[in-house]
Structures are given as structure tokens and as C-alpha cells.
């Protein structure tokens with residue numbers, strides 16, 4: 001049986017960044033990555049793909065060119081983890097032994113949790129930039145959109161890049177204006193969330209945009225069903241008093257109605273959503289997941305990123321059960337902490353490095369405009385640039401469209417970021 005000093009599950013943003021950073025510090029370490037896919041994606045640009053301003057093919061690279069040369073690539077799915085025996089079982093049945101394990105599998109999309117979503121996605125102008133199959137369909141649907149209700153929504157589960165459902169809304173609204181479609185379009189944001197954004201001063205900036213651009217918002221609206229053929233989104237209102245008034249003139253114009261069981265129906269001519277998300281099933285069913293977490297994320301200390309019960313297991317990125325916003329920007333700060341702490345662990349020293357919850361959300365507010373929200377575990381603004389990024393700016397758009405992708409491929413994934 002093959003044994004590795006460090007075994008990484010997942011060759012996405014987190015797995016590759018950790019591998020590259022680790023080998024820069026310890027070039028002779030015996031490291032392997034388990035990753036079934038031969039392609040790697042820069043997912044943050046899928047928002048721009050959906051808005052027709054980025055080529056999908058530019059978000060895709062060969063995994064073989066990204067996995068550091070001295071790392072052994074195990075091209076298979078991990079199917080089972082036994083942290084008591086330090087073993088990972090692959091889908092072909094083979095077992096791999098590890099001294100330290102890094103769990104970096106990202107999330108699993110559970111389309112089937114919302115009835116109608118799995119059947120409808122990719123048809124009837126129902127789309128999602130969250131999936132590589134549909135980001136281009138978003139753009140096709142926007143181009144063929146002839147007016148009516150453009151609805152932007154999201155599921156009740158935590159999602160990666162929580163700002164992405166809004167980013168495409170602001171881009172679409174701008175696109176409608178530029179192309180003479182805005183007059184006969186209602187732009188609607190319906191969310192189970194309670195606020196437009198949880199961190200000040202970005203919340204105020206976004207509320208202003210929503211008001212100035214006449215975007216209709218519905219908070220406390222939990223998406224429970226999609227009726228693809230009828231083009232209807234069905235919601236449960238999670239807080240009394242937040243049910244829309246169907247006698248209100250604006251709601252009548254939007255065609256909103258309430259069924260006898262209290263469910264709110266919002267008709268759409270275009271619908272963008274995000275899939276419900278959780279840890280992959282094999283993680284959820286493993287001893288590594290948090291006992292009280294319905295989504296099964298990996299139980300790690302939120303500062304050291306070391307597992308709370310299995311000290312030779314670390315986790316970062318979207319699958320880690322840490323209360324930060326799940327983004328690539330968070331991984332950029334988590335990876336050096338995981339690497340430093342693994343090295344300390346292997347040397348039997350005490351773990352000293354800490355992650356403080358940094359995450360960032362580049363909120364594109366139109367073609368050529370973006371604000372950059374940076375914050376930490378306390379939801380306090382944590383700016384890294386010496387400029388005010390809380391208002392939409394052109395230079396932040398340049399950052400999003402050109403600088404960050406360059407930085408990702410050339411610095412972060414090479415362990416230089």
C-alpha cells in the first residue's frame with residue numbers, strides 16, 4: 001500500500017494552492033493529490049461568462065499543468081476516509097495511507113432538493129452561473145430575453161460566493177438598459193436572506209444601487225419549488241409580516257400571487273439561481289464531519305484549520321466547517337496557515353499559525369463597475385487596499401476581469417500568493 005507524508009483530497013483552488021505552497025517550503029516531502037477531473041476551473045469568472053464578457057474556455061485549464069511536478073496525481077475519486085487507520089479508499093477500491101491529510105473537496109451541488117430545479121435547469125431560461133454547464137446558457141438566455149420578469153434568487157443552504165447571485169443581477173440589469181430591454185423588464189431579487197449584504201458599509205452601497213435601479217427585493221423568501229414549464233418560482237415566507245401584498249399595484253404588475261397554502265408565486269421569463277450546497281456525501285457520512293451540521297462540513301478549529309478530533313487531518317476551502325464566507329479569496333489566506341501548521345504537526349511542534357476569517361466578495365455592479373467587500377469572522381470590514389472600495393469603481397472591475405485571474409493562475413496556484 002502506498003503511503004504519503006501528506007495526502008490531499010481535491011485538486012481545486014484549495015488543494016493545488018496547498019500542494020504548491022507546501023512544496024515551496026519542503027521540496028522533498030512525499031505528497032499526493034487525489035483528483036478525478038482532468039480540468040481545473042477559475043470559477044469566479046463564470047459570473048462574467050454569464051454576462052457575455054469573458055470566454056468560458058479562458059476559465060478552464062488542464063489539471064496536469066497545475067499539479068506541481070513532484071506531487072503524485074492519483075486520478076480517482078476518494079470514496080471513504082478512515083481517520084482511525086489513516087486510510088483513504090478510492091472508488092476503485094485501492095487504499096492510500098497518509099501521515100497527514102488535507103480535505104479540500106469543495107462542495108456538492110444538491111439540485112434535487114428543490115423540486116423542479118434539476119428538471120428545469122438549462123431549459124426555459126432557468127440557469128445558474130454556479131455550474132460550468134450553464135454559465136454560457138445564462139448569456140444565451142439574457143440575449144434572447146424579450147422582457148417580463150427577470151428573477152434572481154438563491155437557495156436556503158449556505159452557498160459559496162454568496163454574492164454571485166447578485167453580481168449577475170446587476171450585470172443583467174445593466175445589459176437590459178444598454179440594449180433597450182429595461183423599460184419592459186422587472187428585475188426581481190428574492191432571497192431567504194434577511195438583508196442584501198451582511199457587512200457595512202457594503203450593505204448601504206448595495207441598498208442604494210437596488211433603489212436607484214428600481215430592483216424589487218423580497219427578503220425572507222425561501223425557494224421551495226420551481227415549475228419549469230409554467231415559469232414560476234414558488235416561495236415560503238419565513239417570517240410573518242413579509243408576505244407580499246397582492247393588492248399592491250407593483251406586486252400586481254409583477255404578477256405575484258399567493259396560493260391557498262400561503263406559498264408565494266413569482267412568475268419569471270428568466271431565472272438565475274444557485275444550487276443548494278453541502279459537503280460531498282462521502283464527507284458527510286465520514287467521522288470527519290461536524291455532528292450537528294446538517295450540511296456535513298469538516299469539523300476543524302476555525303483558526304488553526306486542524307480537525308478537532310483527528311489532529312493529523314486539516315481542511316480548508318469550501319468544504320471546511322469554518323464560519324467564513326466560502327471564497328477563493330478566503331483560501332488564499334487559509335492555505336499558508338494549513339501549510340505552516342502541517343509542517344509543525346509533522347515536526348511534532350505546536351501549531352502557531354492562525355486564520356482570522358478573511359474573505360472577500362468582488363461585487364460586480366455593472367459592466368465596468370465593481371465594489372470589493374473584504375471582511376473577517378466578525379463581519380468587520382478588513383480592507384487590504386489603500387483605497388475606498390465600498391463604492392463601485394472602474395479600477396476594481398479591471399482587478400476582477402484581468403488582474404485576479406492572472407494572479408490566480410500565475411501566483412496563487414504556484415504557491416507564490
Ligand SMILES: Cc1cc2nc3c(=O)[nH]c(=O)nc-3n(C[C@H](O)[C@H](O)[C@H](O)COP(=O)(O)OP(=O)(O)OC[C@H]3O[C@@H](n4cnc5c(N)ncnc54)[C@H](O)[C@@H]3O)c2cc1C
Pocket residue numbers: 009010011012013014015034035036037042043044045046047076077078079104105106107129130131160161164280282316317318319326327328329330331360361362
Ligand atoms: C459563480 C461563482 C462565482 C464565484 N466568485 C468568486 C469570486 O468572485 N471571488 C472568490 O474568491 N471566489 C469566488 N467563487 C468561489 C470560489 O470559486 C470557490 O470558493 C473556490 O473555488 C473553492 O475552492 P475549493 O478548492 O474548496 O473547491 P473547488 O475549487 O470546487 O475544488 C474541489 C475539487 O475537489 C475535487 N473533488 C470533489 N470530490 C472529490 C472526491 N470524492 N475525491 C477527489 N476529489 C474530489 C473536485 O473535482 C474539484 O477539483 C465563485 C464561485 C462561483 C461558482
